[in-house]
Amino acid sequence: VLSSGSTSASAVDVIYRVVEESGELLLHGVAVKPGKPMLVGRLAVSGTRSDGSEDERSDSSDGSAYVGLPGYPVSALTIFRTFVAPAIREAAGLPEPQTATVEGSMAVRERYDEGRLRFMPAGLVESGPTQSADGSEGEADGDDETLVYPVDRGSGATTSLVEADGVVAVPPDVEYLEEGETVEVRLFSPDVRPPTALGAGEDDPALSRLLDRLERPRYLSVGSRQGLRRLRDGVTDVAVVTGEAAPDDAAELGGWTREWGLVVPAGNPDDVEGVADLVDDELRFVNRTTDSGLRTTLGNAVAALADERGVDRHDLVEAIDGFEFAVRAHESPARKVLTGEADAGLGLRSTAEALGTGFVPCGTERVRVFAAEGRREKPGVRRLERAIKEADDVLDSLPGYGR
Numbered sequence: 001v002l003s004s005g006s007t008s009a010s011a012v013d014v015i016y017r018v019v020e021e022s023g024e025l026l027l028h029g030v031a032v033k034p035g036k037p038m039l040v041g042r043l044a045v046s047g048t049r050s051d052g053s054e055d056e057r058s059d060s061s062d063g064s065a066y067v068g069l070p071g072y073p074v075s076a077l078t079i080f081r082t083f084v085a086p087a088i089r090e091a092a093g094l095p096e097p098q099t100a101t102v103e104g105s106m107a108v109r110e111r112y113d114e115g116r117l118r119f120m121p122a123g124l125v126e127s128g129p130t131q132s133a134d135g136s137e138g139e140a141d142g143d144d145e146t147l148v149y150p151v152d153r154g155s156g157a158t159t160s161l162v163e164a165d166g167v168v169a170v171p172p173d174v175e176y177l178e179e180g181e182t183v184e185v186r187l188f189s190p191d192v193r194p195p196t197a198l199g200a201g202e203d204d205p206a207l208s209r210l211l212d213r214l215e216r217p218r219y220l221s222v223g224s225r226q227g228l229r230r231l232r233d234g235v236t237d238v239a240v241v242t243g244e245a246a247p248d249d250a251a252e253l254g255g256w257t258r259e260w261g262l263v264v265p266a267g268n269p270d271d272v273e274g275v276a277d278l279v280d281d282e283l284r285f286v287n288r289t290t291d292s293g294l295r296t297t298l299g300n301a302v303a304a305l306a307d308e309r310g311v312d313r314h315d316l317v318e319a320i321d322g323f324e325f326a327v328r329a330h331e332s333p334a335r336k337v338l339t340g341e342a343d344a345g346l347g348l349r350s351t352a353e354a355l356g357t358g359f360v361p362c363g364t365e366r367v368r369v370f371a372a373e374g375r376r377e378k379p380g381v382r383r384l385e386r387a388i389k390e391a392d393d394v395l396d397s398l399p400g401y402g403r
Contacts, residue, residue, distance in 0.1 A: 001064050002084065005071030007037040015039060015068050023063055031172065032082070033118045034075040039068030074160050078119050078167070100190035102166075103182055104146035108233045111176040118172075121151045121164035122185050123218075124194040125237065128375035144378075146194065148183055149235045163220060165192045179234075196380030201227025201240030202293050203330040204367055205350055206256055206401055209394045210387045214380060221329070223291025237375045238384065242293030242365045251376050254388035255368035259400030260294055263334040263347035264358040270343055272360050275301050278320045278344065285322035286333040286345040294330070297365045298346055331355070349400030364400075 006015045009028070019025045019041040027040035044063045067084055069076040089096060104124060112118055126144040151164040166187040170177065177183060195218035199211075203221035211217045222230070224241035231239035231247055239247065246252070264272050270283060275298070278285050288295040302320075306313040317323050322342065327333060333345025334355050344360075352359035369388060371381050395401040 001043060001066045002069065003066075004069040004076050007039050007068040007070050009037070013037075016041075019043065019066060019068075023066070030079075030083075031116045032078070033114060033116045034072065035070050035079040035082075035119075036116070037070050037075075038079050038083070039066070041066045041068075073158050074121065077161065082119065098190075100187040100192070102146060102185050102187060104148040104185060106177050106179055106181045106183055107147040107149040107235050109176060109179045110150045112170055113175045115172050118170040119167040120170055121160045122148050122166060122168045122183075123151045123163055123198075124148060124165045124185065124192070125198045125235070126194050126378070128237070128378040128381075147234075148185055163218070164188070165194070197238065197378065197384055198236045199227075199238040199240060199369075199384075200230045200236045201238075202242060202367060203328070204240065204258070205330070205348070206258070206391065206394055206398055207240055207367070207369075210384070210391055213387045214383050217380065217384070223289060223328075224293030224296065225291040231370065231372055234372070236372070237378060237381050238369055238371045240367060240369050242367055243296055246368075247370055249373045250370040251373055253369040253371050253376075253381075253385040254391075255366055256388075256391065256395055257364045257366050257402050258398075259349040259361055259364050260297060260347070261349065261362040262360040263337050263345045263352045263355075264343065264360055265337060266356060266358050268358040268360065272344055274360060274362055275305055278323075279305070279316050280319075283321060283343040284341070285320055285325070286336045286342040287323055287326045288330075288333065288346050289326045289328050292328075293365070293367075294346060294348075295326070297363070301362060350398040353399045 003015065006013045009016065016025055016028055016039055019039060023041055023043040025039065025041040027038070029036055030038045042063050043066050069079050069084070086096065102124065107125070110120070125147050127147055128144060148168065151160050153160045166185040168183045168185055193216065195216050197214055197217045199217070200220040200222050202224055207219070211219055224243060227236070227239035227241055228245070228247055230236045231250060238253065239250070262272055262274070264270065270281065272283065277283060287298070302316050303313045306316050327336070330348060331351050333342070334347045334351050334357055336342040337345045337357055338355060349359050349361065369384070371385070375381055395403065
């Protein structure tokens, strides 16, 4: 019997008590991260009392084996792959499948000092063409180096699995993995290949269409701030950002503009005219997360309004009902408006027209794509640069977009 969830020892986690009452609890917890609250036990075979009713407390020696997986998806998968799947194969007389592994160098330093065996979700990326001693590109110094970067957003984040290619087993006595240290990645599948281009940054509909023109890209919609950080840390090939900041040691591949503003219900029933109405009227507002470049653009607009009125910016922020109510995806504020959960949301004209909502324009912002200097010559990055240069058809198809 296999279940998932309610395996900890809090007041609301009751599975272990059920196992104890109806059979035998053999193990509660393993020194593994993620996945510590694992249960192993045996459930009794129900007998029959003299009155004909079932007795659930019968001897468990002939009962069913029981394993309780943690409820968080990353933890559940880790425990299943590590303990449960091998046990099932052994019981069925099936051989262990050949595990595909790959060695790579840590792209960043990763600290860990919890004293448990850690199965760290990890992604792969290739470093790009190497250079010979005279500076010319080619294979003089060997093939592209495989870099390994941690993908760990917590045990409850399914994106840790979506973005990862495999796991790295970190022994309990290791306090950190140093940048450049060689590690072994156990791949989720023998078919796993590093992406041809790895990017991070703004969630943008034009970018999504351009990435469709690449073979095997991977993009992490984490916002401008995180996109710049990952590029600076040497994890990603490209960063997609808004604003005027330009990262060091990076080349701009190109960009586009997009019209931003307030998404409102169709017909604009509250007669919203701009950012000032968020401050002055009782409107329920939905923002984007702090890492979003679009939120930074809104913040700059609020700061300009504060200067115009001669007041402190924080006073205006506090006057906006929902300024701190943030969602990640670019469509999410508009969908909150559609469902009646908000009167206005931060968004793009293209999103509003695609979803059939109203839109109050507040300005335009520029989206720029930067590549790490050392990876600009990667074939996938060069294809992305070409796609940006040839993006007029994409930009023409999206309301509010342009060069």
